[in-house]
Each structure stands twice: as structure tokens, then as C-alpha cells.
Amino acid sequence: MSTDDGSMYTTVDEADRRLLEETEFDADLGAEMARDAQRVAADELSEVEFYRRYHDRLLAEFDVDDREVEIPDPDEVDADDVNAVDRVEEAFGGLGEALRNVGGEDAESRRSVMKKGAAAAALGLGGLGSAGATTGGEGDGAAGGAGGGAEGDGTRWGMTINLNNCDGCLACMVACNQEHNLSRGANWMYVFAFEDEGQGEETNFLPRTCQHCTDSPCTKVCPVGARHTREEDGLVLTDYDICIGCRYCEVSCPYGVNYFQWGEPDVPESEVDDDHQIDDRGRWVGSRPPEGVMGKCTFCVDRQDGQMGEEKVGTTACQEACAMDAIHFGDLNDPESDPNRHLREYRDGQENDRSDYPNRKGHTVSTFKLMEERGTEPNVRFVGNEPSPHAEQVEGPVAYEDVGLVDDRKEVLDRGAAANGGEEA
Amino acid sequence: MSVDGVDVTGVDRDTLTRPIRSFSTRYIAALAVALGLIGVWLFFYSRQLRHGLIVTNLADWGSGGGVPWGLYIGAFIWWVGIAHGGIILSAAVRLLGMDTYQPVARLAELLTIAALTCAGIFILIHVGRPDRLVTSVLPAWPTRVQWSPLMWDVTVITAYFVLTATYLALTIRYDVTRLRDRLPDRLEPLYSALTVGYTEREDEVVERMVWWIAFAIIIMAPLLLHGGVIPWLFSLLPSMAGWAGGVQGPSFLSIALTSAVAGIIIVAAAFRYAYGWEELIPRAVFQGLAKWLGFFSLIFLWLQLQQVITGIFAAPTTLQHATEVKISTPLYWVAIGLVVLAMLYAFATALRPDLFDLRALVGISVGVLFGTLTEKVLFVVEGLQHAHFALYDGVPGQYVPSAVEISAVLGTIGVVVLFFLVVSKVIPVVELHAIEDHEEVDA
Ligand code: SF4
Ligand code: SF4
Numbered sequence: 111m112s113t114d115d116g117s118m119y120t121t122v123d124e125a126d127r128r129l130l131e132e133t134e135f136d137a138d139l140g141a142e143m144a145r146d147a148q149r150v151a152a153d154e155l156s157e158v159e160f161y162r163r164y165h166d167r168l169l170a171e172f173d174v175d176d177r178e179v180e181i182p183d184p185d186e187v188d189a190d191d192v193n194a195v196d197r198v199e200e201a202f203g204g205l206g207e208a209l210r211n212v213g214g215e216d217a218e219s220r221r222s223v224m225k226k227g228a229a230a231a232a233l234g235l236g237g238l239g240s241a242g243a244t245t246g247g248e249g250d251g252a253a254g255g256a257g258g259g260a261e262g263d264g265t266r267w268g269m270t271i272n273l274n275n276c277d278g279c280l281a282c283m284v285a286c287n288q289e290h291n292l293s294r295g296a297n298w299m300y301v302f303a304f305e306d307e308g309q310g311e312e313t314n315f316l317p318r319t320c321q322h323c324t325d326s327p328c329t330k331v332c333p334v335g336a337r338h339t340r341e342e343d344g345l346v347l348t349d350y351d352i353c354i355g356c357r358y359c360e361v362s363c364p365y366g367v368n369y370f371q372w373g374e375p376d377v378p379e380s381e382v383d384d385d386h387q388i389d390d391r392g393r394w395v396g397s398r399p400p401e402g403v404m405g406k407c408t409f410c411v412d413r414q415d416g417q418m419g420e421e422k423v424g425t426t427a428c429q430e431a432c433a434m435d436a437i438h439f440g441d442l443n444d445p446e447s448d449p450n451r452h453l454r455e456y457r458d459g460q461e462n463d464r465s466d467y468p469n470r471k472g473h474t475v476s477t478f479k480l481m482e483e484r485g486t487e488p489n490v491r492f493v494g495n496e497p498s499p500h501a502e503q504v505e506g507p508v509a510y511e512d513v514g515l516v517d518d519r520k521e522v523l524d525r526g527a528a529a530n531g532g533e534e535a
Numbered sequence: 536m537s538v539d540g541v542d543v544t545g546v547d548r549d550t551l552t553r554p555i556r557s558f559s560t561r562y563i564a565a566l567a568v569a570l571g572l573i574g575v576w577l578f579f580y581s582r583q584l585r586h587g588l589i590v591t592n593l594a595d596w597g598s599g600g601g602v603p604w605g606l607y608i609g610a611f612i613w614w615v616g617i618a619h620g621g622i623i624l625s626a627a628v629r630l631l632g633m634d635t636y637q638p639v640a641r642l643a644e645l646l647t648i649a650a651l652t653c654a655g656i657f658i659l660i661h662v663g664r665p666d667r668l669v670t671s672v673l674p675a676w677p678t679r680v681q682w683s684p685l686m687w688d689v690t691v692i693t694a695y696f697v698l699t700a701t702y703l704a705l706t707i708r709y710d711v712t713r714l715r716d717r718l719p720d721r722l723e724p725l726y727s728a729l730t731v732g733y734t735e736r737e738d739e740v741v742e743r744m745v746w747w748i749a750f751a752i753i754i755m756a757p758l759l760l761h762g763g764v765i766p767w768l769f770s771l772l773p774s775m776a777g778w779a780g781g782v783q784g785p786s787f788l789s790i791a792l793t794s795a796v797a798g799i800i801i802v803a804a805a806f807r808y809a810y811g812w813e814e815l816i817p818r819a820v821f822q823g824l825a826k827w828l829g830f831f832s833l834i835f836l837w838l839q840l841q842q843v844i845t846g847i848f849a850a851p852t853t854l855q856h857a858t859e860v861k862i863s864t865p866l867y868w869v870a871i872g873l874v875v876l877a878m879l880y881a882f883a884t885a886l887r888p889d890l891f892d893l894r895a896l897v898g899i900s901v902g903v904l905f906g907t908l909t910e911k912v913l914f915v916v917e918g919l920q921h922a923h924f925a926l927y928d929g930v931p932g933q934y935v936p937s938a939v940e941i942s943a944v945l946g947t948i949g950v951v952v953l954f955f956l957v958v959s960k961v962i963p964v965v966e967l968h969a970i971e972d973h974e975e976v977d978a
Binding site: 295296297300302304316327330331332333334335336352353354355356357358360361362363364365366367368369370371372373374401402403404480481484497499501502503517518519520521523524 | 593594595597601603661662665667672679772773775853919925928
């Protein structure tokens, strides 16, 4: 779209336009609104006028009039009324929120909700009504104690892993390895079996994925920007086309979740579908990495992009495989997502006698994030007891070999080294 | 630490250009050794090219039970250290007018160029996709340079390389012009390229430029290379107990200076021996260098002590664990022992000059270089074996460098030897200024 009034305003660029076009909404309307939103920001167009201009078309397009948003009739808005601006802002804020919630309970998938959220953002609504557009006041109450309930805009994929439910069957690891065609020993999902001080002989389990940290050291240190955070949903991914294999991300990650592709991958390129590898931005970030490049858990980016069908959006292979209801994956910004709901329900389900003990907190469930004090802001939250520094890894009930997995990758690699790299890893 | 009575101005120009004009079987032998070392490395490296990094003994830290950075990175740090120390020493000679060391100043600069090249080789063979070093790094530079310490690193190494090469080129023009009649005619095109546009009027300007470059090198020393970007690769990562912390900068710098003096002693002694340069590089120069070696060794040991004491007294669990493992590693004590030996020898000969023996000093310098390489590799490897995330401690895993990795160290030593063999046939490796004052030359 061209600007007739010179180049003062940026036009909607190609990428945004494609995003707009992907949604089932009117791309021209979006582009026009985005430009005018900039004019509003530059104080050249009053918010009231902006609102008046798009009110009807918006109503027609998004069909939000039967939602719980009150949009005042533009003709009743008095341009001289100082409060009108506030009211309009409020209305737009509500609109943004409504857009995000459209279809939440309907049959529509989360993917299209996600896209609507993106469309709303592209329309510049978030900026206009920033106060109102923030979703999730209720989420905070639900997950507040664990830090990291619903906050911020858009999607933020994450997990709640309930250690009390995990029985160490390793089904998640098997599923992950198969789905992502991982080489032996590259356990993107890894289940620790450990004993801890003060817990007797009891064996505990800690399933560990990439924590998809919001403030991730790995993305900071990557010299070429191959390791990056995907803006639309917070996934931390590696661009296999750019990575030079310096392994700096691996040494900077506090959690040891990276697995470098030291040799030929076990599963050759010809057997991996493009759908699983290329994400919705056209970048090669999915499935196992090629030789000489870094890999790690992707939170099943192919699923989140709808490449495995709309019904798989918002799921992961490990979560699907877990029969014990230990792994819960979903949008942490959505109070009704699986990880948030599970935590809420689990807390509610635990006894907590507040009539005799009025000073008790709202719940008695212990939650933690791994090494939260490192400031990485992990997006995986655990229910259960955090392993102490004295925790020691022990043999679990199911041996890795029994389910076709390799625990110690070095063994595989050493054999490869001894055979002059003849073997794969 | 000036040394009295060093005056080599009596040495003539023929002596200075002796390496260029002579040719011996010993030269051939040295060439064969250098090429042999490089050959062995290339033989092993071809395997890595074919099969990937799996032929090394590196592996993933975490559940993989290994270390993703090992000898390659250790050797990379070591070479950068030698390079950085070399250029600091040469800059100090020019800046502070320490004429005593003028005969070895250019050797130090050449060592810097050679060592930086070797550091570059180690980056190249360390990464999984060397083919992308240009295609990925260049486009990412503008956006990544403010973030990634690795990008700072690449930037600074390139800058230092350019700076040192400029420095050398500027001073060489002067020498080549004046010694032209003693230089071989078959290299004429090279010499005319080197001295293109030279007039005597530039001498003064060049001298000032060289002074400023030297000044810049000294000023930047505490920030760049071993003073900054290289230790920052590690000290900025809080996830590894043995790495994080502010002492790494000074500690790395002390290692750089110690290694560089040792390297210069070896190179200078080799030239002195090969070309009968007893007059040109007199014993007193080595006695002075020995004192520097002792002094830097002392600082190196002092900084190690700082780290060990803070690591075991009342340190957080993981740091304590990392330190305990470090001090129970016999190889660490071998490294420290070699440096202690150097320090004791240097101070003993300072007190009793009759104890001084050049061959012993060279032997001790070789020991120091072995010690600093060992310490650096242990630093990298053990750092990775004791992460704060302690659950992995149960995963067994030991790192012993593979033949491929070890051959690379030998190969790069071969590269340095080859470099000196070739360069010494082309340009004077000792400056004319060392034997003639400016006025004399111009006269
Ligand atoms: S867990 Fe490690 S690899 Fe994953 S985002 Fe955090 S720092 Fe990066
Ligand atoms: S290994 Fe790849 S993704 Fe990791 S820091 Fe290096 S270039 Fe970036």
C-alpha cells in the first residue's frame, strides 16, 4: 500500500502484510488502520477521529458487537469531551482483548486465535489501548505464587511439569526422540531419577526439557544470531541454516539441554519432512539438526505452527506420551491453558486447612523453576520439590537401554571417534 | 628492569642480514620438521573434515557426560595469549624506549602475527561449520557485536592482526630501503611493493605513528584480548562455577605475558644459535628477559592463589566443588610446578648471575609454555565439568584429547616454525635500529 502523503509514515511491510493476509481478515483495512494509528501516535489524527473512521468496518470485520465489549456509538462521542478520549481508548483496549479471546471457547483452534492476536497487534490496537489490552488479570491470581502466570500479550508457550505425577517411565523421552528423529543420546527431553537428602530411599524424577527461557543466556551469546527467540510465541529456536556450530550457546546454558550434532545424524535428511523442519517464518528450526550444528528441544515447533494438523497446536510429543498427567503444555499467557489450569486445579485439590490455620497461604503446593536465581526466567514450572544441591542421580525404574535410548551420549561419540567417525551419532 | 651494558651498535649490517643470505642443511632440517608437524596434523584433520567433530573426544555437557569445548579452545586461548603478550612487550619496548630489548622487538611482533594465525586456525577447526564462518558471521556482525562475547573476540583479534601487521609494515619499509643492496634480487617485486612510495621524509611521521600504535596497544591491553574479550568468554557466564568472576581478566593477562616472554626467549635463542648472533642478541638480553619471566610468573601464581583460596575457604557449594577438583588434579600441579620452577630460576639467576645458563632458560621456557597450555585446557574443561546445575554430576565422563586434537597443537607449532623460517629469508628479523642509531643510518 502506498502512502499518498509522502514517506513520513512507514507502510505496512511485506512480512506484516503477509501475516495480515494469512488471517481471514481484511488486509487492506489492517494496513490502513496501521498507518492511521501511526498518525494518531504523531498527534496528527485525534483518537476520536480514528475511532470514528473505522468503527463500522471493524464491527463488520471482527463481528465483535455481540461480545462483552462496549463500543460507544461514534456519533455520540463529543470531540470536545475530554473524557471521550479515555472512553475510546478503553473501548479499543477491550476490542484488542476481545480479538484475542475470540473463539477461546469456540470450536476455533488456538492457532487462529493466535493469528487474530497478531492481526490485532498489526492493526495497532495494542498500542492504542495498552492498558485495557493486557489480558490476564485473573491468571495472576491463579498462578501468582509460582511466578509466571498470565502476563504480557500474545502467546508464551510453556509447561507445568508435575513431578508428583511422574513415575519415571521414560515414555516422553521415547516419544521426543522418535518425533524429532534424534540421534542416539541426544535426549532433548531427559528424565533424571534422583535421590535427595532428607527424602530417604525414595526416588524422585525430574523431566527436563529446554526451559525456553524468556531471558535466555544462549540467545545472548550466539555470535551469529542463529539461536533466537521467536517473537510470536517466545520459543527459543536454532536456525540450522545459520549456526556455525561454535557451541557457545551450549556452554552458556545453565541447564545443559543442548545437543550438538557431532557427526552424521542417525536419520538422514531424505527421511525428514520439510513440514517438520521449516517453521511459519520459513526458517529451518525444526526436527534434528544437520551435522555440525546445534540442536535442542524446540517445544515441537512444527506442532505449534499447525504443520501436524490444527488439533496438534498447543501440544507436544512428550506431553501426549505421558500417561501420568505429569507434563502440561500450553500458552502461559492464557489463564485457561493446560499448564495454568492444571496448577490451579492441583492446588485446589490439595488439602489446606485455613480455618484452623488462617495465616496459611492460599495453597500448600510447592512449585519451582530450575535455578530461578540465575535470572533466566524459565518458561517451565515444576510442581514438587526442587532437587537440592545434594541430590544424586540414581538408576530409575526403567533403564534407558530397555526403551531403546542411550543415556550417556559420550559412549556413542567415543565409539564414533574410535572408528574414525565411521559410526553415526 | 633494564640491563646494563647492552650495546649492540657495533654489529654490522652483514650480520643483520645473515639469515637472508645464508643457507644451510640445518635450515632444511628445520623446514622438514615444520612441514612434518603440519603434515601430521593435516593427516588427522582430513578425518575431521570427512566425518565431522565426532573424531574428537568432545561431547555434550549435561546428560551427554562430556565437554563441548576442550583442547581446541584451550589452545586457542594459549595462542592468543602468546600473541597478546608479544605485542605488549614489543610496544613497551618502543614506548618506554627500552633499547636493551630492541634486538628482539621485531621477533616479538612476528611471533604475534604467527600466533594470531594459529589462534584463527583453532577457531576454524573448532566450529562445526567452518564453511559458514564468512557467510554467517559477516551479515550478523552489525546486530550481534553488541551482544556476543564471541563476536567481540573475533572483532578484536582481527583488529589486533591488522594493527600488528601495519606496525610491522611501517617499520620494515625503513629497513628494507636501507638494506636493499644486501637483499636477494629474486624478491625484488616484493621489496618494491613493501617500499612503494617510500621517501625519507616519511621516517619521522612513521616514527610518530608507530609510537601512537604502540601507545594504543598498551592502553588497550587491559581491555582487549587477554585483558578482556578472551576472559569475558568465560567470566561472564554465571552457569559455570569455575569460570565466572572478575579475576579471570587479570589472570588471563598474567598467563599471556608469561607465555609470551617464554615464547620470545625460545625464538630469540633459536636465531642466536642458528646464525651465531651472540653479538646481536647478547646474553644480557636473555638475562633481562629471564627477570621478566620470573616477574610475570610470580603474578600468574599470585592470581592462581587468589582463585584457589576464594574457592575453598567458604565458597558456594559448586565453586568449592570445582576448586577442590581443580586442586586434586595432578596435572594442575604439574602446570603450577613448571611456572614455580621458572620463577625460582629467574630470581636465582638474578641474584647469582653466574648460575645463568641460556640452555637452561630455554628449557624452562618450554616448560612454562607447556604449563600455561595445560592450565588453560584444564580451565576450559574443568569449568564445564562442574556446572551449578549439579544433577549432572552423576553422569560419568572424562575428557582426554584425541589424537586429532593433539595433532592440531603440533601442527600449529609447525606453522609458527615455518612462518619464521620463511620470513627470516625475506626480511631482516632484527631491526636496523637495533644496531645503528638513526643518525648513523642516515649518515
Ligand atoms: S534452557 Fe538453556 S538452551 Fe533453553 S532457552 Fe534456557 S538457556 Fe537457552
Ligand atoms: S552453536 Fe550455533 S546456535 Fe549455538 S551459539 Fe554457536 S552459532 Fe549460535
